[in-house]
Structure formats: C-alpha cells, structure tokens
Amino acid sequence: xxxxxxxxxxxxxxxxxxxxxxxxxxxxxxxxxxxxxxxxxxxxxxxxxxxxxxxxxxxxxxxxxxxxxxxxxxxxxxxxxxxxxxxxxxxxxxxxxxxxxxxxxxxxxxxxxxxxxxxxxxxxxxxxxxxxxxxxxxxxxxxxxxxxxxxxxxxxxxxxxxxxxxxxxxxxxxxxxxxxxxxxxxxxxxxxxxxxxxxxxxxxxxxxxxx
Numbered sequence: 587x588x589x590x591x592x593x594x595x596x597x598x599x600x601x602x603x604x605x606x607x608x609x610x611x612x613x614x615x616x617x618x619x620x621x622x623x624x625x626x627x628x629x630x631x632x633x634x635x636x637x638x639x640x641x642x643x644x645x646x647x648x649x650x651x652x653x654x655x656x657x658x659x660x661x662x663x664x665x666x667x668x669x670x671x672x673x674x675x676x677x678x679x680x681x682x683x684x685x686x687x688x689x690x691x692x693x694x695x696x697x698x699x700x701x702x703x704x705x706x707x708x709x710x711x712x713x714x715x716x717x718x719x720x721x722x723x724x725x726x727x728x729x730x731x732x733x734x735x736x737x738x739x740x741x742x743x744x745x746x747x748x749x750x751x752x753x754x755x756x757x758x759x760x761x762x763x764x765x766x767x768x769x770x771x772x773x774x775x776x777x778x779x780x781x782x783x784x785x786x787x788x789x790x791x792x793x794x795x796x797x
Contacts, residue, residue: 592618595655597612598726600636601636601716602711604658608735611754631645638715639655640718654746657729660713664767669711671764712790
C-alpha cells in the first residue's frame with residue numbers, strides 16, 4: 587500500500603498483482619509516497635501492506651474520500667496459479683508480528699497437493715474482495731490489469747494522477763516460475779468446477795478490465 591498526501595492518491599496493493607514491481611516504480615517517480623503507513627494526528631500509523639480498500643477506508647475515516655484510489659487486478663485463473671506456486675516453491679515473507687504458522691501450513695499444503703485438488707480446496711482470494719465494500723460497491727477509482735501492467739499503470743499515473751513518468755522504466759520483479767496459467771485448466775470438469783467456485787470474481791474481472 588502506498589499513499590501520497592502531496593499528490594492525493596492511494597495505491598491499494600492486491601495480492602499477486604505485480605505489487606513489488608508497481609510499488610518500486612511508484613516510489614522511484616514520487617518521493618512523497620509513504621509505504622504501509624498513514625498519517626493520523628500528524629503521526630505515522632502502520633497498516634498492512636495488502637490491506638483491502640475497505641480496511642484503508644476504515645483506518646483513514648472521511649479523509650479516504652479525498653484521495654484517488656488505484657489498483658491492479660489479475661485474471662482469476664492466473665491469480666490462482668500464481669498463488670499455488672508462490673506457496674509450493676517459495677518462502678513467503680510474513681509481515682510484522684503476524685503468526686507465521688498459517689503461512690507454513692499453506693506452504694506444506696501446496697507442496698503435497700497437485701494443482702487440480704489444491705485449486706478446488708484452497709480458499710481463493712478474489713480481486714473483488716480486495717476492492718469493494720460490504721455491499722459490493724467499488725471503492726477504487728482507477729483499475730489496471732496485470733496482463734497490461736506497465737501500460738496501464740503508466741497511463742493512470744500520468745493521465746489521472748498527473749505524475750511525470752517520462753523516461754521511467756517499469757521494473758519486473760518476483761516473477762513466478764511456471765507454465766502459462768491456461769495449461770492448468772485443461773480438464774473440462776475441473777474448469778467447470780473452478781468457474782463455479784470463482785464465478786463472481788470472473789464476472790468482476792471482465793467488468794473492470796473492459797472499461
């Protein structure tokens with residue numbers, strides 16, 4: 587999560603949507619941003635890096651509405667595959683004093699389960715759940731897609747926020763190592779079950795990237 591009180595915008599970091607690359611890029615072109623901090627009564631208050639839009643709204647109160655909100659979404663299939671290999675092959679970083687045991691359990695679960703079974707059993711973390719309120723109202727003003735990340739984030743920052751991105755190169759970090767996500771949904775029955783499981787997020791993704 588990044589916030590600029592000078593330029594009045596918030597980047598809401600949804601998991602598995604190029605967060606590290608996007609934050610690195612924004613920090614390079616805008617020195618005014620605070621990372622995982624908000625100001626309250628002139629004090630810096632820590633917030634989780636992957637706080638939802640609603641979490642940030644609650645933390646900031648009415649001042650949240652004074653900022654333009656930015657987020658990136660990812661195709662739900664791709665998001666699911668990336669999460670699987672993140673736990674299967676990686677060593678996730680835990681934030682602050684959070685209990686690490688659930689993370690290690692997720693890692694162990696992914697290491698012993700094939701993707702087909704894991705995808706059906708694992709509680710999928712949706713794009714939508716990170717960006718809407720309890721009534722389903724969208725809390726974000728500008729949304730780009732991971733599939734078009736560099737172009738979308740440049741367009742938003744330049745055209746909507748007014749930052750100078752001239753001669754800025756977008757970095758790509760922390761890439762997962764696996765096949766194209768479509769290779770993991772080749773079995774029709776499995777695909778139908780997944781489509782049913784994440785149907786709301788599939789519809790949400792199609793809606794926000796088509797704007």
